[in-house]
Amino acid sequence: MGYFISFVLSILLTSLSYFLGSHLLKNGIIFWQALLIGASVVSLGAITEALRAPIWLIVLVPFPVGMFLLFLFLQKPIHVWFLTYVTILAIYTGIHVIMSYFFKFHSLIPAWKIS
Numbered sequence: 001m002g003y004f005i006s007f008v009l010s011i012l013l014t015s016l017s018y019f020l021g022s023h024l025l026k027n028g029i030i031f032w033q034a035l036l037i038g039a040s041v042v043s044l045g046a047i048t049e050a051l052r053a054p055i056w057l058i059v060l061v062p063f064p065v066g067m068f069l070l071f072l073f074l075q076k077p078i079h080v081w082f083l084t085y086v087t088i089l090a091i092y093t094g095i096h097v098i099m100s101y102f103f104k105f106h107s108l109i110p111a112w113k114i115s
Contacts, residue, residue, distance in 0.1 A: 007046065009105070013095050014038035018070065021088030027080060033073040041066045 015031070015038030022029045029037075041062040048061045070088070071081050099105040 006105070007042065010042045011035070011038045013099065014042050014092065017092035017095055018066075018088050021091045022070075022074065022084055024087055024091075025080075025084050027074055027076055027084050029070070029073045033069075037066055037069045037073070040069060 015034040018029065018037050019031055019034035022034070044065055045058060045062045048058045053061070067085060070085055074081050074084060076084070
């Protein structure tokens with residue numbers, strides 16, 4: 001799979017986790033907001049990886065951006081935002097495990113290879 005296709009697929013799957021996680025708790029953000037968060041998070045991770053940062057930094061850097069944008073778009077109290085974010089992370093991890101195990105697609109979390 002080419003890099004561009006992997007990049008776009010990563011953005012779509014990350015966006016899907018934000019969209020589903022926020023709607024699961026009835027705090028839904030609209031899809032363009034989820035897409036903006038997904039594009040920001042994946043792009044930042046890709047840039048960090050391109051700069052040859054250590055693995056821990058590649059995984060850590062996108063988190064604050066996703067957290068801030070979710071808080072900005074959600075416009076809910078901190079405890080609701082936190083529960084929504086934890087739900088999104090669970091969905092995101094589930095999607096990553098499925099994509100990595102069944103499809104050998106490891107780009108959702110850069111440098112975190114399941115297989």
